[in-house]
Amino acid sequence: MHIFKLVFNFKSKLKVSLVFLFISLLSIQGFSQDSGLKWSNDGKSYYTIQSEGIVQHTLPSNDAKVLISKEQLIPSGSNTPLTVSYFTFSKDEQKVLLFTNTKRVWRLNTKGDYWVLDMVTGALQQLGKTLPEASLMFAKISPDGKLAAYVSDNNIYVEDLSNSKIKALTTDGTATLINGTFDWVYEEEFACRDGFRWSLDSKSIAYWQIDASDTKTFYMINNTDSIYSQIVPLEYPKVGETPSSCKVGVVTIDDVKTTWMDIPGNPRQNYLVRMEFIPATENLLIQQLNRKQNQSKLFIAEPRTGISKVIQEETDAAWVDIYQAGNHYSIDFTNNFIWYNNGKNILWTSEKDGWRHLYNVSLEGKKEQLITKGAYDFIDLSYIDTKNGYVYFMASPNNATQSYLYKTKLNGKGTLELVSPKALEGTHSYNVSPTGAFAVHSFSNHFTKPASELISFENHKPISTEASIEANLSRLQETSKVEFFKVTTAEGVEMDGWMVKPTNFDASKKYPVVFYVYSEPASTTVNDSYGAGRNWNYNGSMADDGYIYISLDNRGTPAPKGRAWRKSIYRNIGRINIKDQAMAAEEILKWHFVDPERIAVWGHSGGGSATLNLLFQYPEIYKTGISLAAISNQLTYDNIYQERYMGLPQENMEDFVKGSPVTYAENLQGNLLYIHGTGDDNVHYQNAEILVNELVKHNKQFQFMPYPNRTHGIREGEGTTAHLKTLFTNYLKTYCPPGGR
Numbered sequence: 001m002h003i004f005k006l007v008f009n010f011k012s013k014l015k016v017s018l019v020f021l022f023i024s025l026l027s028i029q030g031f032s033q034d035s036g037l038k039w040s041n042d043g044k045s046y047y048t049i050q051s052e053g054i055v056q057h058t059l060p061s062n063d064a065k066v067l068i069s070k071e072q073l074i075p076s077g078s079n080t081p082l083t084v085s086y087f088t089f090s091k092d093e094q095k096v097l098l099f100t101n102t103k104r105v106w107r108l109n110t111k112g113d114y115w116v117l118d119m120v121t122g123a124l125q126q127l128g129k130t131l132p133e134a135s136l137m138f139a140k141i142s143p144d145g146k147l148a149a150y151v152s153d154n155n156i157y158v159e160d161l162s163n164s165k166i167k168a169l170t171t172d173g174t175a176t177l178i179n180g181t182f183d184w185v186y187e188e189e190f191a192c193r194d195g196f197r198w199s200l201d202s203k204s205i206a207y208w209q210i211d212a213s214d215t216k217t218f219y220m221i222n223n224t225d226s227i228y229s230q231i232v233p234l235e236y237p238k239v240g241e242t243p244s245s246c247k248v249g250v251v252t253i254d255d256v257k258t259t260w261m262d263i264p265g266n267p268r269q270n271y272l273v274r275m276e277f278i279p280a281t282e283n284l285l286i287q288q289l290n291r292k293q294n295q296s297k298l299f300i301a302e303p304r305t306g307i308s309k310v311i312q313e314e315t316d317a318a319w320v321d322i323y324q325a326g327n328h329y330s331i332d333f334t335n336n337f338i339w340y341n342n343g344k345n346i347l348w349t350s351e352k353d354g355w356r357h358l359y360n361v362s363l364e365g366k367k368e369q370l371i372t373k374g375a376y377d378f379i380d381l382s383y384i385d386t387k388n389g390y391v392y393f394m395a396s397p398n399n400a401t402q403s404y405l406y407k408t409k410l411n412g413k414g415t416l417e418l419v420s421p422k423a424l425e426g427t428h429s430y431n432v433s434p435t436g437a438f439a440v441h442s443f444s445n446h447f448t449k450p451a452s453e454l455i456s457f458e459n460h461k462p463i464s465t466e467a468s469i470e471a472n473l474s475r476l477q478e479t480s481k482v483e484f485f486k487v488t489t490a491e492g493v494e495m496d497g498w499m500v501k502p503t504n505f506d507a508s509k510k511y512p513v514v515f516y517v518y519s520e521p522a523s524t525t526v527n528d529s530y531g532a533g534r535n536w537n538y539n540g541s542m543a544d545d546g547y548i549y550i551s552l553d554n555r556g557t558p559a560p561k562g563r564a565w566r567k568s569i570y571r572n573i574g575r576i577n578i579k580d581q582a583m584a585a586e587e588i589l590k591w592h593f594v595d596p597e598r599i600a601v602w603g604h605s606g607g608g609s610a611t612l613n614l615l616f617q618y619p620e621i622y623k624t625g626i627s628l629a630a631i632s633n634q635l636t637y638d639n640i641y642q643e644r645y646m647g648l649p650q651e652n653m654e655d656f657v658k659g660s661p662v663t664y665a666e667n668l669q670g671n672l673l674y675i676h677g678t679g680d681d682n683v684h685y686q687n688a689e690i691l692v693n694e695l696v697k698h699n700k701q702f703q704f705m706p707y708p709n710r711t712h713g714i715r716e717g718e719g720t721t722a723h724l725k726t727l728f729t730n731y732l733k734t735y736c737p738p739g740g741r
Helices: 184-190 470-476 563-567 576-588 606-617 639-646 649-659 661-667 686-697 720-735
Strands: 045-050 053-058 063-069 086-089 095-105 108-118 124-126 136-141 147-152 155-160 166-168 177-179 196-198 204-211 217-222 230-235 245-252 258-260 270-277 284-290 295-301 308-315 338-340 345-350 357-362 378-385 390-395 404-409 427-432 438-445 448-456 482-488 494-500 511-516 548-553 594-604 624-628 671-677 703-707
Touching: 095 136, 108 147, 136 196, 147 196, 155 204, 184 270, 184 639, 196 270, 204 270, 245 270, 245 284, 338 378, 345 378, 357 378, 378 427, 390 427, 404 427, 448 470, 482 576, 494 576, 511 576, 548 576, 576 606, 594 606, 594 720, 606 624, 606 661, 606 671, 624 720, 639 649, 649 661, 661 686, 671 686, 671 720, 686 703, 703 720
Parallel strands: 511 548, 511 594, 594 624, 624 671, 671 703
Antiparallel strands: 045 053, 053 063, 086 095, 095 108, 108 124, 108 136, 136 147, 147 155, 155 166, 177 204, 196 204, 204 245, 217 230, 245 258, 270 284, 284 295, 295 308, 338 345, 345 357, 378 390, 390 404, 427 438, 438 448, 482 494, 494 548
C-alpha cells in the first residue's frame, strides 16, 4: 500500500566546473540518489557513472577525470563494455564492485550479475560464473578485500577473489527457506532486502534466515501469456495469519558452521528487523519487534555462543515506529543502526514524550540521553559531527508540509539551529560526504523546479557562487497555481491542504472539486515540493479544463505533527481518516465558488481504499469516485502492515469490518470507476472481485476496469499508461463535468 517515493539522480559532465544541476523527478531503476553519486571514503571527491565510464570529481575544484574508462569495463572475449547500474568500492578503494544485467524482484532490480574490477591490476572478473545468470543479490566485498559474498537462489556464497573459487555457506535454501535475503512481506513492510553482514575481521557472516514454509500461498492467475492459464504462486501472510519464522545465524568462512543466536520469544510471533555487527567488537546488535509491533527490544548477541541479553526496551500503546534512515527504496538499503562513540552508543528515535525525538542510547548500560528537545518532530538524520559535537537532521517545526536542515548539540544541551537558507522556503534534502566537508544540497517547492548544488557543509556555502541555487532562483521558479491552505473541521481538527483553482477562475461562478486522497500512515500528499497539485492520471490540464483540485492530510498521516496526530489512526483505518476527510470537505463545500453537485474523489492503493470509503460512507458529499488498486476488505492485506496499524483480527475483528469499504458498498449512490491490475502482488485482485460481488448483490451500477497481469502500479504492458489516463480523464469529464457555472 506504499506510494513509491520519487528520487533524484545526480550526474555531471567531464571538465565541468559548474555544479548547478537541474534534477528531474524520475526514479532511475528504483535506486536512491546514492546510486548516481558515490562519495570517496575521505569525502574529498565523488564518483558518477558517465558514458565515458566511472568519473571522479575532485572537490572543491570539481575537476573531473575518468577513473574507470569504458574500455576497462569490456570483459575478456567481448567487444562491449558492461552497462553498470550500480557500483561500490571496497573498503580500501582498490576494488570496484559492479552490478549489471539487473532483474526486478518485486519492487526493485535486486538480482543481476556482479563483476569486480581490480584498480591496481586492471583485471575484470565476474562473480558466481557457475551460478545461474542474473541470479546474484547484494554482493559485498569483505573488509579485508580478499573475498566477496552474495546470495543466489536463497543461499549465501563466498568467493575467493584471487582464484574465483566459490564456497556455499548455506545449502538448505528453497523457495520458502530464505537465507541472506527476505520474503515479500519483510521487504514490503520493513524495507528489509539485504540480509547478510560481513564481520569486521572478514572471518564470518551474520545472516537472516526466513522460514516461510507455513505461510499460506496466494495464487494469482496469468490468463494472457499462453493458451492455458498459468498459476502464479506467492507466499503471502494475510492479516491474522502467523508470521514467517525468523532467526539470525553467524556462519564462519573456514568451516562453514552456523551458530544461531538465542533470541528469546517465539520466532513466529516476533520480527527481527535490524541486525549488525557492533563496531570494534565481535558481537551483534539485534532489534526485535513483537507481532503487534508495540514492543521493541534491543539484544546484544555473542556469535561464538549465541547467548544474547536485552539492553533496551520500548513500548507504545499503538505501535513502535521503525526509523529508516534515508531512502528505503534503495537497492543497498540495509536498515542499519546509527553508530556513535566508536560503537559504544547508538542514536535512536522514540516518540515516548509525544514527539519523535533523537536519543543517545548506551550499549554499556548508561542512562539514555535526549538529544533533540521541544515540540517538534525529528524527520531524518543527515550527519553526525563528533569533532564539534553536533548532530544535523531534518525537521520542520513551523510547517508540516516542508523540511529543513537543523543542528543541535549531541550532548542534548544545545538549542535548535536552522542551517538551511531562510530564503529557500520549501523542501530540502542533503547527501553529506563521509567526513562532513561537502554535501549535495537539493531543494524544491511547489513553484521551484528541483535543483541541487555542491556546498561546503559546515557553513552551507556553495562551492560555485554563480552556480548556486539562490543565484539561479529566478530561472528555476515558475508561475504556480498551487495554493496551500488550512481547514479546521467542526471537531476542531486543523488539516493542511493544497488547492489548484481553474486557470480563468471567476469567483462568481461555481466549480467542480476533485479531491486527491491517500490518508493512511504510509504517506502524506500535502508536501511543499515540486509536482504538488499535479494529477499524473489526467490527460491535459485540470486547471485549464475548469476543475478545482484539492488534497488534504488527515490525522494518521505521517506528517511531523507529533505522536498524537500520527497514532490517532490506530485501529481506526477506514474511520478516523475518512471522517476527517469528509468533515474537511464539508467546510470546503461552504465556499461560495464550489459546486456541491460536482464533487469527485480519487486515489491509488490506500488512496483507492479511502476513495471507496468516502463514496460509500458519505454519498451526500462525494458524487463521483475513481479508485485504483484499492483494498476493499482489510482482511485481505498482509499481516505486518495491517496488524501494525489495526491490531489482530482475532482480538478486534469489528475494527477491520468497520474500516473496510466493502462493509458500506450497499450505500453507493454516485458514480464509481474501479480499476485494478490482475497481477497485483501487493493489493491482490481478489479485492476487486470481493467488491464487485457486493455491489452486484445490491444492484449498484458502476464501471469496472481490470488490467490483465498489471501489478500494483498498473504501468506494465504496451499502451497501459495512455489507456489508463484516457479512461480516467474521460470518466471524470463525463460524470463530473468541468467548468464554472
